[in-house]
Amino acid sequence: MSELTELLRDLTAVFGPTGCEDLVRAEIEKQLAGVCDDMRTDPLGSLTCVVRGRGDGYDRQSARRLMISAHMDEVGMMISRIDDRGFLYFQPLGGIDRRVLSGRPVRIYGHDTAFVNGVIASKSIHLQSKEEREKSFAVKDMYIDIGARDRSEAESMVSVGDFATFDSPYYEFGENKIKSKAIDDRLGCAIMILTARALAASDAPRSYDTYFSFGVREEIGISGTACTAFSIEPDCALVLESTAVADIAGVPDNSKVAIQGEGGALSLIDRSTVYDRGLADHLISLAHANGIPVQLKRFLSGGNDAAHIHKSRSGVITAALSAPTRYIHSASCVVDRRDCEAMLELTKTFALGFDSFISGVETR
Amino acid sequence: MDPRFERYTEILKTLCDTMSISGNTRAAAESLRPLFEGRFDSIVTDPVGNVILTKKCGAENAPRLLIDAHLDEVGMMVSGICDGGFLRVAAIGGIDTRILQAADVLVYGKEVIRGVIASTPPHLQDPGDADKLVKMKDLLIDTGYSKEEIETLAPVGTPVGFASGLRPLAGKILSGRGLDDKCCAASALLALEETPRESLAFDVTLVLAAFEETAYIGGAAPAAYSVSPDLALALDVDFGSAPDDGDNKELLPLGDGLSVTFSSVTSRRFTKAFIRLCEEKKIKYQLCVSAGSLGTDGEVLSVSRGGTSCVNLGVPLRNMHTYTEVISGDDALALADGVAAVMTSRLMAEEASK
Numbered sequence A: 001m002s003e004l005t006e007l008l009r010d011l012t013a014v015f016g017p018t019g020c021e022d023l024v025r026a027e028i029e030k031q032l033a034g035v036c037d038d039m040r041t042d043p044l045g046s047l048t049c050v051v052r053g054r055g056d057g058y059d060r061q062s063a064r065r066l067m068i069s070a071h072m073d074e075v076g077m078m079i080s081r082i083d084d085r086g087f088l089y090f091q092p093l094g095g096i097d098r099r100v101l102s103g104r105p106v107r108i109y110g111h112d113t114a115f116v117n118g119v120i121a122s123k124s125i126h127l128q129s130k131e132e133r134e135k136s137f138a139v140k141d142m143y144i145d146i147g148a149r150d151r152s153e154a155e156s157m158v159s160v161g162d163f164a165t166f167d168s169p170y171y172e173f174g175e176n177k178i179k180s181k182a183i184d185d186r187l188g189c190a191i192m193i194l195t196a197r198a199l200a201a202s203d204a205p206r207s208y209d210t211y212f213s214f215g216v217r218e219e220i221g222i223s224g225t226a227c228t229a230f231s232i233e234p235d236c237a238l239v240l241e242s243t244a245v246a247d248i249a250g251v252p253d254n255s256k257v258a259i260q261g262e263g264g265a266l267s268l269i270d271r272s273t274v275y276d277r278g279l280a281d282h283l284i285s286l287a288h289a290n291g292i293p294v295q296l297k298r299f300l301s302g303g304n305d306a307a308h309i310h311k312s313r314s315g316v317i318t319a320a321l322s323a324p325t326r327y328i329h330s331a332s333c334v335v336d337r338r339d340c341e342a343m344l345e346l347t348k349t350f351a352l353g354f355d356s357f358i359s360g361v362e363t364r
Numbered sequence B: 001m002d003p004r005f006e007r008y009t010e011i012l013k014t015l016c017d018t019m020s021i022s023g024n025t026r027a028a029a030e031s032l033r034p035l036f037e038g039r040f041d042s043i044v045t046d047p048v049g050n051v052i053l054t055k056k057c058g059a060e061n062a063p064r065l066l067i068d069a070h071l072d073e074v075g076m077m078v079s080g081i082c083d084g085g086f087l088r089v090a091a092i093g094g095i096d097t098r099i100l101q102a103a104d105v106l107v108y109g110k111e112v113i114r115g116v117i118a119s120t121p122p123h124l125q126d127p128g129d130a131d132k133l134v135k136m137k138d139l140l141i142d143t144g145y146s147k148e149e150i151e152t153l154a155p156v157g158t159p160v161g162f163a164s165g166l167r168p169l170a171g172k173i174l175s176g177r178g179l180d181d182k183c184c185a186a187s188a189l190l191a192l193e194e195t196p197r198e199s200l201a202f203d204v205t206l207v208l209a210a211f212e213e214t215a216y217i218g219g220a221a222p223a224a225y226s227v228s229p230d231l232a233l234a235l236d237v238d239f240g241s242a243p244d245d246g247d248n249k250e251l252l253p254l255g256d257g258l259s260v261t262f263s264s265v266t267s268r269r270f271t272k273a274f275i276r277l278c279e280e281k282k283i284k285y286q287l288c289v290s291a292g293s294l295g296t297d298g299e300v301l302s303v304s305r306g307g308t309s310c311v312n313l314g315v316p317l318r319n320m321h322t323y324t325e326v327i328s329g330d331d332a333l334a335l336a337d338g339v340a341a342v343m344t345s346r347l348m349a350e351e352a353s354k
Helices: A003-013 A022-031 A130-134 A151-155 A183-201 A225-232 A277-289 A337-352 A354-358 B003-016 B025-036 B147-153 B179-194 B220-227 B268-281 B298-302 B329-343 B346-353
Strands: A038-041 A047-051 A065-071 A076-082 A088-093 A105-109 A115-120 A163-166 A171-173 A177-180 A209-215 A236-244 A264-266 A294-296 A317-325 A333-336 B042-045 B051-055 B064-070 B075-082 B086-092 B104-108 B112-117 B159-162 B173-176 B203-209 B231-235 B258-262 B285-289 B310-314 B325-328
Touching: A003 A022, A003 A177, A003 A183, A003 A337, A022 A047, A022 A183, A022 A209, A047 A183, A047 A225, A065 A183, A065 A225, A065 A337, A076 A151, A171 B112, A177 A337, A183 A209, A183 A236, A183 A317, A183 A333, A183 A337, A209 A225, A236 A337, A236 A354, A264 A277, A264 A337, A277 A294, A277 A317, A277 A337, A317 A333, A317 A337, A333 A337, A337 A354, B003 B025, B003 B173, B003 B179, B003 B329, B025 B042, B025 B051, B025 B203, B051 B220, B064 B179, B064 B220, B064 B298, B064 B329, B075 B147, B086 B159, B173 B179, B179 B203, B179 B231, B179 B325, B179 B329, B203 B220, B220 B298, B231 B298, B231 B329, B231 B346, B258 B268, B258 B329, B268 B310, B268 B329, B268 B346, B298 B310, B310 B329, B325 B329
Parallel strands: A065 A209, A065 A236, A236 A317, A264 A294, B064 B203, B064 B231, B231 B310, B258 B285
Antiparallel strands: A038 A047, A047 A209, A076 A088, A076 A163, A105 A115, A105 A163, A171 A177, A177 A333, A264 A317, B042 B051, B051 B203, B075 B086, B075 B159, B104 B112, B104 B159, B173 B325, B258 B310
16 A cells, blocks of 8 residues: 555545534544644634745745645435434435435444444335335435334434444455545545645745645535635635546446546536636646646536635636546445546645746736 | 353354355355354255254154255356456346445455446436436446456356445344345354253254245255255244335334244144244244245245145344345344254154154
8 A cells, every 4th residue: 555545545434424524624633743834724614734835935925825625524414313213314415326325334423422333224125016126215215224222222322413424444456446435535635635745845945835725515515615715815726526437338438537547637627617728738737747647537527616716706726636436426436546646646746846837827 | 242142143243254145055165164063963065055964962763853044145146247347247136226336246256356336427317317226237346457357357157245244233233244044044053052962852954055045946945855854944034124114014123032924834833832932931022924925945845855844933134135134133042042942842842753
């Protein structure tokens, strides 16, 4: 395993569904201890860490700002009702296809910070009517079984409003693949941690401040990163994400979105952002000059925090670099290790050499 | 923790950690040898893969008791290999495709390799697609290998199973893959472990049967023929009651004890005798009815040779044929008690000898 994959393994294991990111933030703070010049948490729970410029030519007042952003939250569930028999009903947090819910093991963050094991039930096939056998269950008809005898036992362990996630461990498989829950977007967080460390360790002069924004609530769209962007007032932003790809057998080439193994996928346009072409071109040139694999996202789909950042205040030059991710928003996201490392290299190279880009660009 | 429940869980975990998809029980029996060694007078795997374990009572001409719990579990098999090292699979036994997309699997090829069942990405879905269930033939398993490599590692015919292990829920509730029917097999193994030879009223044969999940084949029949029992107990899971019961008011709640089935297929005389034993020994049980069929090996055992008296027992189970089946450890221990009660009952043995 590499430094990146070890960090990814540790971060994906942390419990952090949308709205309950505290445990992830605590882990990231631990990983960044002694690295940043300033770390602060905002009222929504987003964490911002600054690594300032240095050397001749650095002036704190006029320093330009690079924002690198990833979100801490993963898709999950919230308990909405407990019935008399001790079964738990839930609502999803984030866009989970109902076809990847039935029968899954889950963990609920219950009383006294204890984790409770559960399973999302799936009616025995033998008992299903003909109609049931042909359709997926609606989420409102799904429930979590924690093995409680009755309401009273269930209420002694969990409450309405408690959070839950898939219980799905990290493992590597095949030649280069990684599977885990929450790769979206703990991979982005891991890349940011290693980039922050690289910046802090570099003595080379740089005129800009680099803000690392670990956001909350991205998966529901009412994202905390909109507020972080407002607070930071960046000149330029790079969003690190996961993007859903379909590079599997039987899918026509023009619907695959991006190909695993060919590097991070750079977005030009998606459902909520038209990205800055100049920045995208710069990142591509940088990648080619340094032998770092990179590809373009080749389908108009998806959206991420760039939607909030690029229109913040009077506008921000924004790029999004995403790991091609199979089976996104399920318990088993799959990425390619080579793409993860390529994204890390490109992010570090860009962040360390940001002066070469921003010096030629008017932003304010 | 209750040491008896701990031991039960240990046995069950050993069974659950062993892949025994229908067609693979012979190989499973080999891995399970350490569990059987030293506890039985004979350990035999027959030509169709039934594991036949016998413990004699030591008396001459003792009546024979056959206890059946099927060892095989549902699973899949590689039916094709696509570009990018993706596998096509066929189902072995009844599998609900609703639990498959984005599930973790293990591919039991030249080595055991991990895989993930692909799920449809959002941008390729049309409105209304989320309502429809994917068909088995349209599923793909992502192995992370190239087509050439996976053709060697996991050719057509390779078994593929779900990668989940035994997981505790609240109290003595357990969840896992293959609890149908390993939870009953574990109860029987525990009962045999706990009952000294001198207490046995029968020569007892435990058949861990092959091919129950592919019920139209009925693998237990050759085992019943070989053993030629005077009385048979078929142990299999029953449907546990849950919020999605709908109109069905006859499903059994977990925690209310072992289940006893009334049916036209079973012996009413021996079923009633078993209930009297439970009353006498204060073993918790609940009744259910499966009038014209059993859906278990009991069907096959009852018509073995010239006819065999059969009693159908089990425990309630929720989420059947998923990788997160749910049972109550209390019910499983009650089943172990019930099985032990029959094995040591002189009255039952006398009745069976008639």
